[in-house]
Amino acid sequence: MVESESAHFDKKGKTKTPRQGTVAPDRLFCYKENTAHPATGILFHQCPSGSAAMFQYTLINKDPSCQARRGRLETPRGVIETPTFMPVGTHAAMKAMTPAQVEETGSRIILANTYHLHLKPGEELVRKAGGLHSFMAWQGPILTDSGGFQVFSLPKKKITEDGVFFRHEVTGEEIFIGPKEAMAIQNALGADIIMAFDECIPFPATADYAARSIRKTLRWAEACLQSHQRRDQALFAIVQGGIYPDLRRNCAEELTAMDFPGYAIGGVSVGEGLELLKQVVEYTAPFLPENKPRYLMGVGLPEDILESVARGIDMFDCVIPTRYARSATLFTRVGRIRLTKRNYRRDFYPVDHSCDCYCCRNFTRAYLHHLYNANEILSAILAAIHNVHFYQTLMKESREAIEQGRFRSFKEEFLAGYNRAES
Amino acid sequence: MVESESAHFDKKGKTKTPRQGTVAPDRLFCYKENTAHPATGILFHQCPSGSAAMFQYTLINKDPSCQARRGRLETPRGVIETPTFMPVGTHAAMKAMTPAQVEETGSRIILANTYHLHLKPGEELVRKAGGLHSFMAWQGPILTDSGGFQVFSLPKKKITEDGVFFRHEVTGEEIFIGPKEAMAIQNALGADIIMAFDECIPFPATADYAARSIRKTLRWAEACLQSHQRRDQALFAIVQGGIYPDLRRNCAEELTAMDFPGYAIGGVSVGEGLELLKQVVEYTAPFLPENKPRYLMGVGLPEDILESVARGIDMFDCVIPTRYARSATLFTRVGRIRLTKRNYRRDFYPVDHSCDCYCCRNFTRAYLHHLYNANEILSAILAAIHNVHFYQTLMKESREAIEQGRFRSFKEEFLAGYNRAES
Numbered sequence: 001m002v003e004s005e006s007a008h009f010d011k012k013g014k015t016k017t018p019r020q021g022t023v024a025p026d027r028l029f030c031y032k033e034n035t036a037h038p039a040t041g042i043l044f045h046q047c048p049s050g051s052a053a054m055f056q057y058t059l060i061n062k063d064p065s066c067q068a069r070r071g072r073l074e075t076p077r078g079v080i081e082t083p084t085f086m087p088v089g090t091h092a093a094m095k096a097m098t099p100a101q102v103e104e105t106g107s108r109i110i111l112a113n114t115y116h117l118h119l120k121p122g123e124e125l126v127r128k129a130g131g132l133h134s135f136m137a138w139q140g141p142i143l144t145d146s147g148g149f150q151v152f153s154l155p156k157k158k159i160t161e162d163g164v165f166f167r168h169e170v171t172g173e174e175i176f177i178g179p180k181e182a183m184a185i186q187n188a189l190g191a192d193i194i195m196a197f198d199e200c201i202p203f204p205a206t207a208d209y210a211a212r213s214i215r216k217t218l219r220w221a222e223a224c225l226q227s228h229q230r231r232d233q234a235l236f237a238i239v240q241g242g243i244y245p246d247l248r249r250n251c252a253e254e255l256t257a258m259d260f261p262g263y264a265i266g267g268v269s270v271g272e273g274l275e276l277l278k279q280v281v282e283y284t285a286p287f288l289p290e291n292k293p294r295y296l297m298g299v300g301l302p303e304d305i306l307e308s309v310a311r312g313i314d315m316f317d318c319v320i321p322t323r324y325a326r327s328a329t330l331f332t333r334v335g336r337i338r339l340t341k342r343n344y345r346r347d348f349y350p351v352d353h354s355c356d357c358y359c360c361r362n363f364t365r366a367y368l369h370h371l372y373n374a375n376e377i378l379s380a381i382l383a384a385i386h387n388v389h390f391y392q393t394l395m396k397e398s399r400e401a402i403e404q405g406r407f408r409s410f411k412e413e414f415l416a417g418y419n420r421a422e423s
Numbered sequence: 424m425v426e427s428e429s430a431h432f433d434k435k436g437k438t439k440t441p442r443q444g445t446v447a448p449d450r451l452f453c454y455k456e457n458t459a460h461p462a463t464g465i466l467f468h469q470c471p472s473g474s475a476a477m478f479q480y481t482l483i484n485k486d487p488s489c490q491a492r493r494g495r496l497e498t499p500r501g502v503i504e505t506p507t508f509m510p511v512g513t514h515a516a517m518k519a520m521t522p523a524q525v526e527e528t529g530s531r532i533i534l535a536n537t538y539h540l541h542l543k544p545g546e547e548l549v550r551k552a553g554g555l556h557s558f559m560a561w562q563g564p565i566l567t568d569s570g571g572f573q574v575f576s577l578p579k580k581k582i583t584e585d586g587v588f589f590r591h592e593v594t595g596e597e598i599f600i601g602p603k604e605a606m607a608i609q610n611a612l613g614a615d616i617i618m619a620f621d622e623c624i625p626f627p628a629t630a631d632y633a634a635r636s637i638r639k640t641l642r643w644a645e646a647c648l649q650s651h652q653r654r655d656q657a658l659f660a661i662v663q664g665g666i667y668p669d670l671r672r673n674c675a676e677e678l679t680a681m682d683f684p685g686y687a688i689g690g691v692s693v694g695e696g697l698e699l700l701k702q703v704v705e706y707t708a709p710f711l712p713e714n715k716p717r718y719l720m721g722v723g724l725p726e727d728i729l730e731s732v733a734r735g736i737d738m739f740d741c742v743i744p745t746r747y748a749r750s751a752t753l754f755t756r757v758g759r760i761r762l763t764k765r766n767y768r769r770d771f772y773p774v775d776h777s778c779d780c781y782c783c784r785n786f787t788r789a790y791l792h793h794l795y796n797a798n799e800i801l802s803a804i805l806a807a808i809h810n811v812h813f814y815q816t817l818m819k820e821s822r823e824a825i826e827q828g829r830f831r832s833f834k835e836e837f838l839a840g841y842n843r844a845e846s
Contacts, residue, residue: 125793
């Protein structure tokens with residue numbers, strides 16, 4: 001029954017039955033500069049930082065009413081209109097959705113977690129499978145985080161100047177991840193956008209700790225640039241600095257000097273709350289280059305996203321829409337509803353009247369209430385479809401509002417309706 | 424947030440935004456005899472038994488090599504080519520699949536469980552939702568069992584001449600179900616095919632017990648006929664009799680005299696094994712009318728189905744494809760495979776080479792192994808899609824083989840390949 005792997009892969013690491021749009025990693029290594037990508041037609045040229053510009057960010061327009069930006073990020077695997085939301089498929093799988101269903105929500109780029117994939121099934125297996133896209137059958141762009149956030153969240157770890165030692169959660173084996181290791185793992189996984197290895201500063205942290213920490217993050221960013229191997233992957237840097245404006249600025253400026261193709265704001269969504277989050281974005285974003293995409297890591301609720309779009313952020317990721325789906329919390333225009341509540345038992349309306357997702361087109365709140373009550377897996381499936389679709393609709397309407405220069409009023413109107421709700 | 428139900432339904436019990444193909448129950452009551460159904464064009468005429476023949480079974484051909492029958496069952500909600508397999512959506516939800524995904528597997532009719540729906544959410548709620556089809560957004564035919572099988576499987580129950588007393592599994596409330604109650608519940612649920620209330624004889628049972636039991640089943644069948652209210656639902660009778668040929672014959676003949684639009688063989692899949700199952704079908708089927716569909720309840724594994732098709736059965740239902748999916752057992756042409764086994768970790772082939780389901784077109788065994796290992800819901804989704812698709816392909820090929828008069832050799836070839844496998 002078990003055939004050899006060599007029988008299944010040709011010499012280029014391509015599976016015998018390549019998925020549509022899949023480009024084998026080996027092929028991408030040998031693209032010549034100033035030639036067009038065969039699938040997308042995008043021109044490759046040498047970036048100052050040394051990585052090929054298969055990734056092109058275009059700032060389309062800025063909203064005059066706030067700092068919101070409408071942009072476009074071209075990648076070898078498709079165009080991402082920004083601001084954009086990336087649903088999270090931690091183990092190279094969206095929770096309770098097939099890739100086809102994820103695509104139907106309007107999602108164009110998804111996130112997978114380096115830490116989890118390193119432990120299970122291991123990046124070598126993913127590489128042998130032809131990379132993440134082939135492994136999980138998602139042909140659009142993928143972003144992998146650096147693993148830093150997860151590693152620094154572990155209760156037991158040892159941070160050194162070179163990286164972090166921790167233990168495998170199942171086998172107990174000691175594992176080390178530093179910038180070089182994070183790059184090697186992400187190179188093997190093969191996502192389109194990969195993240196530099198950073199120290200995620202806990203909240204709260206002293207200014208002194210944060211100042212020392214960003215020196216490490218900056219040194220590691222430089223090390224990541226040097227060890228990153230694949231020109232078909234864009235390496236984004238992560239700005240740290242906690243809640244200290246001068247440290248955020250300093251970190252942003254030093255990273256900008258290294259000329260990464262994109263920048264993230266990290267160390268948020270660690271318990272600081274919406275007010276501090278808004279402040280951090282407000283005093284960090286102005287020091288990020290205008291001609292590069294800006295990604296706010298791990299954010300967030302709809303209100304967090306809208307406030308951050310208004311402050312100049314282009315990319316978001318969060319587990320909330322799929323996680324809330326499993327615990328019966330669904331997003332609507334008039335706020336979140338918890339479908340296990342008894343008052344939904346006989347509610348024959350769709351989850352959200354204004355929504356045209358598969359769930360709202362076909363099912364009622366009463367049916368979903370019943371599914372949760374009967375502990376049916378279909379509850380998580382339908383709710384995930386709805387919640388991710390809700391997020392993507394929010395992003396689509398945000399993009400339209402920015403194009404029309406009315407993002408601020410769009411945001412205020414949306415939040416007025418959204419905050420009217422019961423929760 | 425909670426709107427009144429009256430605002431959502433018009434006077435005919437139709438939802439304001441009717442799903443495509445949905446016919447409100449009230450509408451169906453007033454169809455005139457000898458008029459055509461508006462959606463299907465099928466003529467209604469009075470059956471001898473008093474129920475409208477919105478359901479027409481046509482025997483297309485019999486296989487000369489065995490007793491296999493190729494037929495067609497026309498229903499108000501679509502045509503069912505037989506032999507057919509009905510996947511089971513116990514709580515009005517297929518486990519881990521959306522209705523769209525169920526349809527994509529080639530399934531044309533599904534089963535829901537009266538006992539479970541009576542307890543949760545209750546048939547009145549389903550009726551208010553516009554019936555099962557509207558509630559669960561499945562527009563094809565649905566069959567509900569009578570609840571008998573589940574009630575008689577309960578450890579604590581009291582069987583009387585009129586029905587069964589048992590306790591609600593959560594509230595402890597005493598519940599009674601007899602033929603009249605089973606009809607009322609199924610009339611409210613609104614499936615296209617409903618089942619008479621029968622006593623499911625346990626295995627093993629003495630001839631004496633079985634003989635007394637079938638008298639009850641026959642009396643109850645008569646009572647069901649009398650209390651069945653909806654002419655848009657076909658009421659099928661269930662033949663009992665345990666493993667006693669004379670009792671099975673007697674029960675079949677007496678039920679045939681009552682002229683039901685379809686007949687089931689019940690009391691199987693209760694631990695008797697494939698050899699006894701084959702025997703029961705073999706000595707019961709010949710006493711069922713040739714011009715009515717024959718349904719073998721709760722069966723089964725692919726080998727059980729093929730052996731029963733060869734003995735003249737037209738309809739099957741079973742939880743196996745979706746249940747096995749959740750425990751990592753997948754069906755292939757060369758037998759069942761258990762994807763949690765370590766040898767699938769690096770197996771980059773699809774689950775089944777010859778399969779064209781969504782799972783096999785896009786994913787590898789290695790990916791599914793990883794999903795099970797990471798406890799991802801997507802494992803159950805993809806495996807359910809594959810397993811149900813596998814069953815439907817088996818039925819499709821069976822129908823083609825019968826049409827061509829080669830079912831016996833088809834069955835033998837299939838089983839030769841299927842039994843070659845590791846398990």
